[in-house]
Amino acid sequence: xxxxxxxxxxxxxxxxxxxxxxxxxxxxxxxxxxxxxxxxxxxxxxxxxxxxxxxxxxxxxxxxxxxxxxxxxxxxxxxxxxxxxxxxxxxxxxxxxxxxxxxxxxxxxxxxxxxxxxxxxxxxxxxxxxxxxxxxxxxxxxxxxxxxxxxxxxxxxxxxxxxxxxxxxxxxxxxxxxxxxxxxxxxxxxxxxxxxxxxxxxxxxxxxxxxxxxxxxxxxxxxxxxxxxxxxx
Amino acid sequence: xxxxxxxxxxxxxxxxxxxxxxxxxxxxxxxxxxxxxxxxxxxxxxxxxxxxxxxxxxxxxxxxxxxxxxxxxxxxxxxxxxxxxxxxxxxxxxxxxxxxxxxxxxxxxxxxxxxxxxxxxxxxxxxxxxxxxxxxxxxxxxxxxxxxxxxxxxxxxxxxxxxxxxxxxxxxxxxxxxxxxxxxxxxxxxxxxxxxxxxxxxxxxxxxxxxxxxxxxxxxxxxxxxxxxxxxx
DNA sequence: GAGCCCCAACTTGCATACTAGTGTCCAATG
DNA sequence: CATTGGACACTAGTATGCAAGTTGGGGCTC
Numbered sequence: 001x002x003x004x005x006x007x008x009x010x011x012x013x014x015x016x017x018x019x020x021x022x023x024x025x026x027x028x029x030x031x032x033x034x035x036x037x038x039x040x041x042x043x044x045x046x047x048x049x050x051x052x053x054x055x056x057x058x059x060x061x062x063x064x065x066x067x068x069x070x071x072x073x074x075x076x077x078x079x080x081x082x083x084x085x086x087x088x089x090x091x092x093x094x095x096x097x098x099x100x101x102x103x104x105x106x107x108x109x110x111x112x113x114x115x116x117x118x119x120x121x122x123x124x125x126x127x128x129x130x131x132x133x134x135x136x137x138x139x140x141x142x143x144x145x146x147x148x149x150x151x152x153x154x155x156x157x158x159x160x161x162x163x164x165x166x167x168x169x170x171x172x173x174x175x176x177x178x179x180x181x182x183x184x185x186x187x188x189x190x191x192x193x194x195x196x197x198x199x200x201x202x203x204x205x206x207x208x209x210x211x212x213x214x215x216x217x218x219x220x221x222x223x224x225x226x227x228x229x230x231x232x233x
Numbered sequence: 234x235x236x237x238x239x240x241x242x243x244x245x246x247x248x249x250x251x252x253x254x255x256x257x258x259x260x261x262x263x264x265x266x267x268x269x270x271x272x273x274x275x276x277x278x279x280x281x282x283x284x285x286x287x288x289x290x291x292x293x294x295x296x297x298x299x300x301x302x303x304x305x306x307x308x309x310x311x312x313x314x315x316x317x318x319x320x321x322x323x324x325x326x327x328x329x330x331x332x333x334x335x336x337x338x339x340x341x342x343x344x345x346x347x348x349x350x351x352x353x354x355x356x357x358x359x360x361x362x363x364x365x366x367x368x369x370x371x372x373x374x375x376x377x378x379x380x381x382x383x384x385x386x387x388x389x390x391x392x393x394x395x396x397x398x399x400x401x402x403x404x405x406x407x408x409x410x411x412x413x414x415x416x417x418x419x420x421x422x423x424x425x426x427x428x429x430x431x432x433x434x435x436x437x438x439x440x441x442x443x444x445x446x447x448x449x450x451x452x453x454x455x456x457x458x459x460x461x462x463x464x465x466x
Numbered sequence: 467g468a469g470c471c472c473c474a475a476c477t478t479g480c481a482t483a484c485t486a487g488t489g490t491c492c493a494a495t496g
Numbered sequence: 497c498a499t500t501g502g503a504c505a506c507t508a509g510t511a512t513g514c515a516a517g518t519t520g521g522g523g524c525t526c
Binding site for chain 2: 098
């Protein structure tokens with residue numbers, strides 16, 4: 001623990017630091033699906049004791065990113081159809097409801113903030129910076145939820161998003177994909193700016209479903225990241 | 234820890250037991266909003282160490298039922314307009330989306346299960362057993378989510394439901410209220426049975442919003458349970 | 467050589483000790 | 497009498513030790 005006390009409070013205690021790092025590593029598949037994690041090993045890597053590690057793993061378990069088996073170990077979950085469908089369902093339900101409210105409530109400075117985000121996304125696409133685009137993507141969705149007055153929609157959406165977020169991150173290297181995403185973001189933002197709740201909802205719903213289109217290709221290229229397919233549509 | 238090992242596994246470890254008891258106590262306001270909780274005291278009451286208590290409190294913090302202030306204490310949150318609105322929003326978004334799917338997918342035995350639940354609710358209303366009705370109410374909503382194929386909708390709905398659940402439990406003593414709730418449940422179930430997604434969604438939306446109608450009376454009768462009103466609609 | 471059994475090493479769950487920070491209460495002082 | 501300073505009791509966060517259980521491999525037996 002090399003941080004000063006004040007910094008620890010600002011950064012949010014060891015737990016926050018470990019959580020962010022570990023979640024990021026799982027989403028990037030640096031901790032690959034199926035890999036076994038050891039509380040002791042992680043404690044050593046992050047230079048903290050097992051206690052905060054255990055709290056972080058409990059949070060990640062709620063997000064379905066890890067599976068804790070008592071007396072056996074903690075595993076990074078494989079990406080499952082069920083998990084991806086659940087995440088997509090939750091995001092669609094919560095964010096589509098939120099974007100309707102956002103369209104009704106958005107004020108000029110809210111719209112300006114959304115457009116700033118779009119511009120930054122345009123620069124990220126031009127620069128081919130997938131990682132930055134990914135962050136700005138999340139930020140845009142968060143902004144929409146905040147504008148709706150129901151910021152909790154983003155909190156829950158994000159928490160339920162683990163399996164889907166891995167699909168998204170692992171699929172990013174296609175430039176056409178980024179262009180399409182950006183175009184869809186623009187459509188959502190313009191509908192919100194116009195105060196058109198129906199159009200905003202439709203645009204966002206379509207957008208959220210598009211992420212799923214990358215799934216079959218990813219499964220084909222990285223079958224070891226996936227659990228066995230399940231038949232349900 | 235007086236339970237056998239097998240029972241502990243079935244019951245789900247000390248944490249599950251403590252979680253259920255503590256959550257129930259908070260929802261019933263036996264631990265009143267605003268009350269300070271002590272990890273040490275709770276550990277003594279439940280005859281476990283602070284570790285599982287802390288895990289439970291972390292979960293309850295995610296549900297916004299307690300607020301943990303470092304180096305100060307853990308408080309039962311007061312019921313807030315924001316918290317109630319957030320809970321209502323999340324339930325409406327998730328469960329309305331789920332009930333549409335349920336209406337499309339429900340099979341005869343699913344419908345039979347729903348109707349069994351309704352009958353039990355009728356008996357509970359006749360007997361004036363609010364507590365039982367409350368459980369059956371949750372069960373019905375859960376069934377609908379399970380039928381939809383998106384059981385996660387209920388998981389998240391329940392987790393986000395803390396503030397609203399307290400309103401519901403504390404408001405129960407009105408018999409007309411129970412009658413009205415039961416009638417609305419019937420409307421939802423019949424729409425699902427008929428495979429009418431639009432009607433099911435409308436009925437459920439209306440139903441979920443009705444819970445909010447009990448809020449002003451409760452606030453008037455128990456102002457000490459509530460945080461200061463906030464102006465937003 | 468094949469199969470079975472047992473043990474050792476590892477796992478998480480829980481209990482406990484320690485650290486650092488906060489608020490309160492009382493006493494001393496202006 | 498009011499106010500301020502300080503000690504003390506209590507808090508949550510973290511570290512560590514102990515208990516119970518699983519797994520996999522090595523050695524013994526057939």
